Amino acid sequence: MELRIDTTDGTPIYIQIVDQIKRNVAGGRLKPEDPLPSVRQLALDLTINPNTVARAYLELEHQGLIYKRQGQGTFVCTQALGAAKRERNKIVSGLFQKAIEEAGRFGMSPAEITAVFEQQLQHSELEKV
Amino acid sequence: MNAIEVRELTRVFRRGKVRAVDAVSFEVPQGTVLGIIGANGAGKSTLFRLLTGHIRATSGTAVVLGHPVSQSDPSRWVRTGYVSQSRYLPGGMTGAECLQFARALRRGWDDQKVVQLVERLAFPQHVRIRELSRGHHVRLQIALALAHNPEVIFLDEPTAGLDPAARRELMGILIDEIGLRGRTVLFASHTMEDMERMADSVAIMDAGRIVSMGPLDSLKKDAGADVKPASLEQVFFQTVERRPE
Numbered sequence: 001m002e003l004r005i006d007t008t009d010g011t012p013i014y015i016q017i018v019d020q021i022k023r024n025v026a027g028g029r030l031k032p033e034d035p036l037p038s039v040r041q042l043a044l045d046l047t048i049n050p051n052t053v054a055r056a057y058l059e060l061e062h063q064g065l066i067y068k069r070q071g072q073g074t075f076v077c078t079q080a081l082g083a084a085k086r087e088r089n090k091i092v093s094g095l096f097q098k099a100i101e102e103a104g105r106f107g108m109s110p111a112e113i114t115a116v117f118e119q120q121l122q123h124s125e126l127e128k129v
Numbered sequence: 130m131n132a133i134e135v136r137e138l139t140r141v142f143r144r145g146k147v148r149a150v151d152a153v154s155f156e157v158p159q160g161t162v163l164g165i166i167g168a169n170g171a172g173k174s175t176l177f178r179l180l181t182g183h184i185r186a187t188s189g190t191a192v193v194l195g196h197p198v199s200q201s202d203p204s205r206w207v208r209t210g211y212v213s214q215s216r217y218l219p220g221g222m223t224g225a226e227c228l229q230f231a232r233a234l235r236r237g238w239d240d241q242k243v244v245q246l247v248e249r250l251a252f253p254q255h256v257r258i259r260e261l262s263r264g265h266h267v268r269l270q271i272a273l274a275l276a277h278n279p280e281v282i283f284l285d286e287p288t289a290g291l292d293p294a295a296r297r298e299l300m301g302i303l304i305d306e307i308g309l310r311g312r313t314v315l316f317a318s319h320t321m322e323d324m325e326r327m328a329d330s331v332a333i334m335d336a337g338r339i340v341s342m343g344p345l346d347s348l349k350k351d352a353g354a355d356v357k358p359a360s361l362e363q364v365f366f367q368t369v370e371r372r373p374e
Contacts, residue, residue: 046326
């Protein structure tokens with residue numbers, strides 16, 4: 001798992017960590033029961049305050065994506081995939097919502113929007129299902 | 130619990146003509162990092178010298194680890210570490226001699242830690258201090274400041290003059306001080322990225338006063354501008370420019 005933070009992004013660093021770990025879970029790069037790096041290790045890797053990493057982990061724990069095992073570290077929860085996929089759907093829905101609103105302002109009909117969407121999907125590099 | 134508590138701390142110079150630190154109040158919870166930013170001459174270094182007992186306050190109080198800061202209290206050397214901006218170390222000594230000298234004076238000196246610090250900071254130990262570059266001088270200061278495992282660490286622009294590798298190493302050392310040992314850090318820097326990465330809260334100083342202070346996220350959110358700032362640099366310029374004269 002590779003995380004990246006951007007200090008000029010405006011999104012708090014702990015939220016950048018939370019989002020990226022969720023993406024890693026939803027994308028299958030982090031599987032249930034996989035270990036996460038220790039707070040110290042991730043702080044060193046990203047060169048950030050360990051309190052910020054601890055805060056991100058606490059947030060993920062509250063959301064039920066990860067859990068701590070006494071003395072052994074932090075791991076991905078079994079139910080994490082479901083939660084992360086719901087989160088993923090929320091993010092992608094939000095993006096579509098914006099695109100649909102924009103299309104509406106251009107006066108596009110639902111059929112036209114669907115056509116553009118399907119065209120884009122065909123052009124994309126996504127694996128065909 | 131707060132490691133540092135400062136109330137209306139003031140220091141005037143030149144018989145009241147210059148208010149270098151002007152009625153400053155803040156607290157730093159134990160185990161957290163307060164970053165201080167401000168232009169040259171904003172009062173940051175004077176604040177550090179007040180909090181480390183190097184100069185006396187004109188008025189107001191500063192309490193560090195439950196003790197009022199005073200010049201006559203030698204325990205402050207044991208419980209705090211200070212990296213200052215001035216080159217105060219004896220120029221005729223080598224780094225190794227300086228460490229030996231400090232070891233004899235300072236209770237709580239941790240030989241094992243010094244070995245690690247010297248290795249991580251990689252400065253020439255057998256060169257006279259007056260011949261050290263600014264960066265190597267700072268590295269020696271960092272080793273001296275942390276060798277006795279102080280609970281509160283004062284860093285006045287520690288990254289100025291450090292090359293990128295040394296800067297990263299210093300950050301790594303700080304990450305361990307905060308994460309493994311729960312140390313409290315007061316950290317002044319002109320490098321906004323250092324602040325974005327390391328500070329739990331940030332105080333912006335201007336003309337001796339703290340004009341804005343809080344967790345970085347809230348400073349960005351609360352900035353009184355139409356366009357919300359994305360970076361601390363933008364927060365800084367918005368805050369300092371908007372200050373009424």
